[in-house]
Amino acid sequence: MREVSFYSHEEEGILRCNICNHRCKIREGKRGICGARENRDGKLYALNYGLASSINVDPIEKKPLYNFHPGSKVLSLGTIGCNFRCLHCQNYSISTASIGDYPLEEITPEDVSTLAKEYGVGGVSWTYNEPTIWYEFTYDASKIAKRDGFTTSYVTNGYMTEEALKDISPYLDAANVDVKAFKEEFYKKICKASLEPVLRTCEIMKEEDIHLEITYLVIPTYNDDENEIREFCRWVVDLDPSTPVHFTRFYPYYEMLDVPATPVETLKDAYKIGKEEGIEYLYLGNVSGLDEENTYCPNCGELLIGRSGFSIIRCDLKDGRCPSCGFKVNIII
Numbered sequence: 635m636r637e638v639s640f641y642s643h644e645e646e647g648i649l650r651c652n653i654c655n656h657r658c659k660i661r662e663g664k665r666g667i668c669g670a671r672e673n674r675d676g677k678l679y680a681l682n683y684g685l686a687s688s689i690n691v692d693p694i695e696k697k698p699l700y701n702f703h704p705g706s707k708v709l710s711l712g713t714i715g716c717n718f719r720c721l722h723c724q725n726y727s728i729s730t731a732s733i734g735d736y737p738l739e740e741i742t743p744e745d746v747s748t749l750a751k752e753y754g755v756g757g758v759s760w761t762y763n764e765p766t767i768w769y770e771f772t773y774d775a776s777k778i779a780k781r782d783g784f785t786t787s788y789v790t791n792g793y794m795t796e797e798a799l800k801d802i803s804p805y806l807d808a809a810n811v812d813v814k815a816f817k818e819e820f821y822k823k824i825c826k827a828s829l830e831p832v833l834r835t836c837e838i839m840k841e842e843d844i845h846l847e848i849t850y851l852v853i854p855t856y857n858d859d860e861n862e863i864r865e866f867c868r869w870v871v872d873l874d875p876s877t878p879v880h881f882t883r884f885y886p887y888y889e890m891l892d893v894p895a896t897p898v899e900t901l902k903d904a905y906k907i908g909k910e911e912g913i914e915y916l917y918l919g920n921v922s923g924l925d926e927e928n929t930y931c932p933n934c935g936e937l938l939i940g941r942s943g944f945s946i947i948r949c950d951l952k953d954g955r956c957p958s959c960g961f962k963v964n965i966i967i
C-alpha cells in the first residue's frame with residue numbers, strides 16, 4: 635500500500651483522486667471507480683502497489699508497438715482493476731477483479747529491473763490491465779528501469795490526468811493508446827468514460843516526446859462506420875501523420891458475445907481510408923497472413939519490415955532511413 639501521488643482534499647471527509655480523468659470523489663472508507671484507491675483516515679492510498687497479476691516476457695509487437703525497437707522483447711507486467719467498464723474487455727478476469735479474490739505476486743520496483751536483466755529483455759511494458767491503476771508503482775519501477783538502461787512503455791486507455799502523465803513522462807519512452815471509437819456516445823455507453831481526455835492524452839504524449847502508436851479495435855455496427863473512421867483518421871493526421879495506427883479485429887467476448895467478428899474486408903476498408911487520409915504507418919492486427927502487418931516506406935512504398943504474426947522476418951533499414959529512397963522513417967531501432 636502506498637499514498638496516492640495526486641489527490642486533493644474536498645469537503646470534510648472527502649478526497650478527490652487526480653490520477654485519472656474520472657477524478658473520483660471518495661468518502662472515508664470508500665474506494666474509487668477502479669477499486670484500487672481508498673480513503674483511509676483522511677489519506678488516499680493505492681492498495682495494489684507492487685501487486686502483480688501477470689509477469690511475462692513478450693515480443694514488443696504484441697503490445698502492439700511496431701515502430702519502436704521492432705523484434706525486441708519486453709518484460710510485461712499488470713495488476714488488477716480498471717477505470718473503464720468495457721463490455722468487450724479482453725482481460726476481464728483481471729480488470730474486474732478485486733484485491734483478495736485474485737492471486738497476486740508482491741514485487742518491488744527494484745525487482746522489475748532485476749527480472750528484466752535476468753530475462754535479457756530490452757524494456758519493461760505496463761500492460762494487461764490499465765497501467766494507471768497502479769500508477770505509483772509503474773512510476774517508481776520505470777524510473778529505476780530507465781536508470782538501468784531499459785525502455786519503458788504503457789499500453790493504455792489514455793485516461794490518465796495531464797498532471798499524472800506529465801509527471802511520469804521523463805520515465806516513459808513509448809505508449810500504445812486505445813482510441814476505442816470516435817464517438818462520445820460509444821465511450822459513455824460501452825466504456826463508462828469519455829473520449830475527449832483520451833485524445834488530449836495523445837496530444838500530451840506528442841508534446842512530451844513519448845513515442846505514440848494508436849490502436850482502434852473495429853467492432854461491427856458499433857464503431858465501423860466509414861464516416862467515423864474517416865474522422866478518426868483526419869484527427870490522427872492533424873496530430874501527426876507519422877503516428878502508427880493499428881486497426882485490429884474484434885472477436886466476440888465477455889458481454890459482447892452477440893456481436894460477430896470483424897470481417898477482414900471491413901478492416902481493409904479502414905486501412906484504405908487511413909491511406910486516403912494520409913496516415914503514414916498503418917497496420918491490421920488480430921488477423922494473420924496479411925500484407926498489412928508489414929511496414930512500408932511512406933515515401934516510395936518499399937517493404938521495410940516484414941512480419942509474420944509477432945515475428946520479424948526481415949528488417950531493411952539503413953541508419954533509420956528507407957534503403958531505396960533514403961526517406962527518414964519514424965521507426966526507433
Ligand code: SF4
Pocket residue numbers: 651652653654655656657658665666667668669670671716717766767
Ligand atoms: S484512478 Fe481510480 S480512484 Fe483515481 S480517479 Fe481514476 S478511477 Fe477514480
